[in-house]
Amino acid sequence: MLLINCPYCGPRPEAEFANGGQAHIARPADPMSLTDDEWAAYLYMRDNTKGLHHERWRHANGCGRFFNASRDTTTDVIKRTYRMGERPEAEHQGAKP
Amino acid sequence: MLSPAIMRSNALSPMRSSGTTAASATTLSILPDAAKLVFRGKTEAIEAAGAHFGVKPSLEACRFAAVGGRSVYWLGPDEWLFQAVNEDPIEVFGGMSVALQAQACSLVDVSHRSDGIAVAGPTAALVLNHGCPLDLSLKAFPVGMCTRTVLGKASLLLSRSEEHVFHVDVWRSFAPYVWQFLDEARSLS
Amino acid sequence: MTDTYRVRRGDGAESRNAVHFTFEGKSYQGLAGDTLASALIANGVHLVGRSFKYHRPRGFVSAGSEEPNALVGVGATQSRYTPNLLATQVEIYEGLVAESQNRWPSLETDAGFLNEYFSAFLPAGFYYKTFMWPRMAWKKLYEPVIRRMAGLGRAPAEPDADRYTQVFAHCDVLIVGAGPAGLAAALEASNSDATVILCDEQAEMGGSLLSDRSASIDGMQAADWARAALDELRKRPNVKLMSRTTAFGWYPHNFVGLNERVTDHLANPAANQPRERLWQVRAKEVVLAAGAIERPLVFTDNDRPGIMLADAARTYVNRYGVVPGKQVVVFTACDSAYRAALDLKAAGAKIQVIVDLRKSASGHWVDKARAEGIKVRSDSIVRGTSGRLRVKSAQISNAQGGDAETVACDLILMSAGFTPSVHLFSQSRGKLSYSEELRAYVPGESVERERSVGACKGLFALDSVIESGAKGGRDAAAKAGFPPRGERSYTVSARSVGADAFIGSVMADHQAEKRAWVDFQNDVTAKDVRLATREGFRSIEHVKRYTTTGMATDQGKLSNMNALGVVSKQIDVAVPKVGLTTFRPPYTPTTFGSFAGQSRGDLFDPVRKTSIHPWAEAQGAQFEDVGVWKRAWYFPQVGEDMHAAVARECKATRESVGIFDASTLGKIEIVGKDAAEFMNRMYTNAWTKLEPGRLRYGVMLREDGFIMDDGVVGRMATDRFHVTTTTGGAARVLSMMEDYLQTEWPDLEVWLTSTTEQWSVIALQGPNARRVLEPLVEGIDLSADAMPHMSVRQGRICGVPTRLFRVSFTGELGFEVNVPAGYGRAVWEAIFAAGKSYGITPYGTETMHVLRAEKGYIIVGQETDGTVTPDDAGLGWAVGKAKRDFVGKRSLSRPALVREDRKQLVGLLTTDPKAVLEEGAQIVLDPTHPIPVPMIGHVTSAYWSATLNRSIALALVRGGRSRMGEELSIPMPDGVIKAKVVDSILFDPKGERLNA
Structure with a gap:
């Protein structure tokens, strides 16, 4: 069970969290102006990173907040967690932000 | 017409008489009914809510504050639970609503959503750790701390009011499970 | 019986109590502190089992958890019987009953030994090669016979009578193994404020020191030093000593699984003792002192x-x-x-x-x-x-x-030397490196916060073992933030036995045809391993699977390195290049009971019940599971089956009034000045113009355009909505709403609160619903003019506050009474009493399903399956076309979602009105078409309608709305059923009844 550092509550066991998939994929401001291909890319295309990956978590059985985590998918080491709206640190931007 | 005071039922009522006979250092008891309101909103609003309620809400994460039978639990950065033991939810809700009329916030009456259990005794933390994955040592989970967490397969609000007394606030349909879970745990520890 | 193999040399054997036990039905005497193995050896018994494949007689190879042969079944009764325990770990107690396994009729004369005479015909891969054809024979003949012949213990025939439990624990330093290195680590780490857990799989801590009569430490004999160290540790309040506790698995972020065997060694366990306790320990730092295993x-x-x-x-x-x-x-x-x-x-x-x-x-x-x-x-x-x-x-x-x-x-x-136990280190994803000197893998680079000390690191001389343990303990405590208050010194007097080692087969080439065992339990010989390499297997992972070496319950603790050695020599490739099989948890076999813990019986899953549930139970209702909720399914009266009960409930509701517990519906209170805007974005419908006091049926999509959830929404005030969701969708919907609110639209002033369990919901449906309610309600005018269909009022019922919905999921005049849950049952009973004179009838989910199907109302998850758009479901009217955006809107214009031939919701009426279709049945145009028959849709709902006195069904059919009147075929095992496509609303299409 991972130990995840909630930016609000501190380190907590994985059982309190729900994974929310790849981070930093913003919903297009005006979806109707997108082509079908652009919209399909937003809907379905995700990275399958080996290495550092930025992903969303929700402290579902805790404070309820969504936040981001930079986790190495090969070692499960979580380099950093940060709040929604913040960017991953430069040295952690190995994965596509 | 029926009187509400007579009618209100607690999901744990059937449990009261079904406790195990096993000797254990930890006891379980049902907490009294309370008016419970979920407040969500901005910081200015929470200050106004606290001022009206008579308890200053903690802005620090995972802490509760209490004055007499009234307490305010931090649930999230924009969410607090206001609790008034043995008070009428309608009156408490009404008073708060008026006080918060001009504020950017949400106030919702959840008095009947959950039931409370007190877990008390020198092995209370160990009993809770049978299903709760948090570090419940005094250092990591001091008196005055509260948090939503899990116990087995149920989600709940856990708080520590004394070194050996924890309170569990759990949605009513999960309350019998949590009670039985804790009862089994205390009979095995 | 005199145990002539007992030696008396001052180990206190004289003072140990006699213990009586039986093995293979024969009584024996051992001494307290014996394992089953030591007690049997004391009695001169070495034959304890039969091998897996050839049924060769086998005895004890080891004295610990690496034992491959001495597998026994223990337990006098079926409910306390455990197969496949290791006699080298089982502690004897008065009255213990044990038996050997995999033998018939007896251990001495085992018929399976015949396999031995055919062994020349049973090489590696034999089963794969031989029992291929005919296919049916594998299932009916080969497999059952092979399974009987080649097997381990038998599963107990009765449910486990013991209790098991699981506990989460935290510590600063976890030390695995209480041999010399682990003890030294514990002494050092606990000489600080760090909390320390020291665990060991054996009954007595001390590890190799307990077997050492030549070494001394600090002037004491090794075993005495160990006991003194343990006495000291026991006095320290920051130390927890856990014997009989196996660290069986390493999980990410220093999370280690420990299995404590609490009562297996006791003749009469106390009532408050679980049989086993699974500890899930989160340790800031871990010291691995797991020792080493001798190689055959x-x-x-x-x-x-x-x-x-x-x-x-x-x-x-x-x-x-x-x-x-x-x-x-x-x-x-x-x-x-x-x-x-x-x-x-x-x-x-x-x-x-x-x-x-x-x-x-x-x-x-x-x-x-x-x-x-x-x-x-x-x-x-x-x-x-x-x-x-x-x-x-x-x-x-x-x-x-x-x-x-x-x-x-x-x-x-x-x-052949010693193999360091690197299992946990490897599970922690640490990198192993091969030591030519030790002919073994040793820990290399760490990934987690742990360090290996002593023999599991490849150190075998006692002084260096203790030194490395002590250093590891100090280092761990310091890294955890608790620098020890000094260092102690250890005076070790022991002669090293060096580190010479050998792997592979010792047999000379001319002996190649003889059988030499690499894996005892799985009967794999060096010859089998060589055969595998000759047949082209070069990776040790493949050799392992082909020969099954290392795949027995001991997971190759004794055999893996020797198998590697044989392969390496045979194909002339260096050992590290041949590879190493993966170490996976558990380290030793762990009971299912321990993994289940408390999660059995009533505690397997929470069973959610509404506050009205006890009333339904008292009425004899049958219940169905909806998620983890129990919902009243139907209320049979004496002599009624489900069909009769549902027909009666439907009829009563349509003719007078029915009462239904809808409390499990999800509910969310959405409050704030931007509440309507948020609703506009989350639902397909338009909400701005919905007035306070009105209800609307809302449809929610996922971003891909498919229906995710639906429910009736009440506007309680301009800034407050009372949203309902499906029973199963409550948490999912709230989470998705929070997701958008927190991550996409944090600027909106709106907040969400789950109120699912705040409200009991009592649905009152039927032409007499209003008459029943009216006398109980205060402050609300229930008349059709004052309170039309799809409106909501607040007032009191039976003296308690209510949010009263006028809404119908049956097509009848209907109300849904929301009251605070603590009052739910009392209000239900008051309404039921008031309805007596109208013949009020409680109905369950089955009747609810029939009544709504007659009206063509969908159920999300039944008519929809994650690929259904609002238009497919006939809900195009609920989509706010003028809205600029809402979740899923963009997807609705994707080419695949606007095709004419999409599956659309229609009604189906069977040609034979008595034939009720089966939900999930496939629909075809031409049942005589050669297989595969093109399928054009499937039945989503099918019931007997008492109201219409015929069967009814809903279906998703390709281009369904353009097929009105067409006859389709539903092929079933008993023959083809014909049905006509009709509109999905089969009853009261104009909605006159619900507007009454």
Whole structure:
């Protein structure tokens, strides 16, 4: 069970969290102006990173907040967690932000 | 017409008489009914809510504050639970609503959503750790701390009011499970 | 019975209590503190099992958890029977009942031994190659027979009577293994404010120190020093000592699974003791002091009872006070077996000869053996053995061949050196590196916050073991933030046995056809491993699976390195290049009970019940599971089956009034000045113009355009919505709403609160619903004009506050009474009493389903399956076309979602009105079409409609709305059912009844 550092509550066991998939994929401001291909890319295309990956978590059985985590998918080491709206640190931007 | 005071039922009522006979250092008891309101909103609003309620809400994460039978639990950065033991939810809700009329916030009456259990005794933390994955040592989970967490397969609000007394606030349909879970745990520890 | 194998040499055996137990139905006596293995050896019993494939007689190879042969079933009754326990770990108690496994009719005369005579025909991969054809025979004939012949223990026939539990724990330093390194680590780490857990799989802590009669530490004999160290640790409040506790698995972020065996060693456990306790420990720092496992030598017929690891024999003699044999041949590739031989000799055994594989044998231990008159043969091998149920002799020759000398014996000790136990280290994703010197893998780079110390790191000399343990303990405490208050020193006096080692088979080439066991439990020989390489398997992972070496319950603890050695030599590739099989948890077999913990019976899952549930139960309702909710399904009266009950409930509701518990519906309170805007974005519908006091049916999509959830929404005030969701969708919907609010639209002033459990919901449906409610309600005008269909009012019912919805999921005049949950049952009973004069009828979910299907109302999850758009479901009217955006809107114009031939919701009426279709049945145009028949849709709902006196169905059919009147076919096992496509609303299409 991972130990995840909630930016609000501190380190907590994985059982309190729900994974929310790849981070930093913003919903297009005006979806109707997108082509079908652009919209399909937003809907379905995700990275399958080996290495550092930025992903969303929700402290579902805790404070309820969504936040981001930079986790190495090969070692499960979580380099950093940060709040929604913040960017991953430069040295952690190995994965596509 | 029926009187509400007579009618209100607690999901744990059937449990009261079904406790195990096993000797254990930890006891379980049902907490009294309370008016419970979920407040969500901005910081200015929470200050106004606290001022009206008579308890200053903690802005620090995972802490509760209490004055007499009234307490305010931090649930999230924009969410607090206001609790008034043995008070009428309608009156408490009404008073708060008026006080918060001009504020950017949400106030919702959840008095009947959950039931409370007190877990008390020198092995209370160990009993809770049978299903709760948090570090419940005094250092990591001091008196005055509260948090939503899990116990087995149920989600709940856990708080520590004394070194050996924890309170569990759990949605009513999960309350019998949590009670039985804790009862089994205390009979095995 | 006199236990002539018991040695009395001051180990306190005289004062240990006698303990009586049975094995194979025969009574024996052991002493308190014995394992089943040591007690049987004390009684001269070595034959304890039959091998997996050839049913060869087998005895004890080891004295610990690495034992491959001595698997036993323990338990006097079925409800307390556990198969596949290791006799080397089972502690005896008064009345223990144990039996051997995989033998018939008896351990001594086992019919399965016939396999042995056909062994030439049973090479590796035999099953794969032989039992291929015909396919049916595999299932009916080959597999059952093979499974009976090749098996381990039998599963108990009754449910487990014991209780199990699981506990989460936290500590600063977790130390795995309480041998010399672990004890030193614990002494150092706990000399600080760090909280320390020290666990060990054995009953008594001390590890190898308990078997050591030659070493001394701080002037004390090794075992005494261990006991003194434990006494000291026990006095420290920051230390928790856990014996009989196996660290079985490492999980990410220093999360380690420990299994504590609490009662297995007790004749009469206390009522508050679980049988086992699974500890899930989160440790800031971990010290691995797991020790090392001695390796067998691979030589011809090395598997007979009485052939044992040298250090295991030393443990039996020194720790348990039993001598495993009286005439001993020792076969070794290292010095440690000399030490064992000397200890056995001191206990009275006669050492016939020490056969040393090494070219020349020299040094302290060799000299000492020679000085004691023991014959030593270097550059020699044991090349064969004899004895059916117990070894009788060893054939000894020069390593290169030549004449063999036969030496009589009842015990052969073997040692090829030691393999560090790197299991947990490897599970923690640490990198292993191969040591040519040790012929073993040792820990390399760490990934998690742990360090290996002592023998599991490849250190075998006692002084360096203790030094590394002490340093590891100090380091761990300091890294956890608790620098120890000083260092202690240890005076160790012990002669090293060096680190010589050997892997692979010792057999000379001309012996290649003989059988030498690599994996005892799975009956894999060196020949099998070589065969695999000849057949092209080069990776050890493939060799493992083809030969099954290392796949038994011991997971290759004894065999993996030897298999690697055989492969490496055979294909002439260096060991590290051949690879290493993956170490996976659990380290040793762990009971299902322990993994289940408290999650059994009532505690398997929460069972959610509404506050009205007890009333329904008292009425004899049948319940169905909806998620983890229990919902009343139907209320049978005496003599009624489900069909009759549902027909009666439907009829009563349509004709007068029915009452239904809808409390499980999800509810969310959405509050704030931007509440309507948020609703506009989340739902397909338009909400801005919905007035307070009105209800609207809302549809929610996922971003891909498919229906996710639906429900009736009430606007309580301009800034407050009371949203309902499906029963199963409540948490999902709230989470998705929070997601958008927190991550996409944090600027909106709106907040969400779950109120699912705040409200009990009592649906009152039928032409008399209003008449029943009216007298109970205060402050609300229920008349059709004042409170039309799809409106909501707040007031009181039976004196308690209510949010009263006028809404219908049946097509009848209907209300849904929301009251605070604590009042739910009382209000329900008051309404029920008030409805008596109208024949009020409680109905369950089945009737609810029928009534809504008659009206063509969908159920999300039944009519929809994650690929259905609002238009497909006939809900195009609920989509706010003028809205600029909402979740899923963009997807609705994707080409695939606007195709004419999408599956659309329609009604189906069978040609035979009595034929009720099956939900999920496929629909075709031409049932005579050759297989595969093109399928054009499926039945989503099908019921008997008492109202219409015929069967009804809803279906998703390709281009369904353009097929009105068309006859389709539904092929079923009993024949083809014909049905006509009709509109999905089958009853009261104009909605006159619900507007009454």
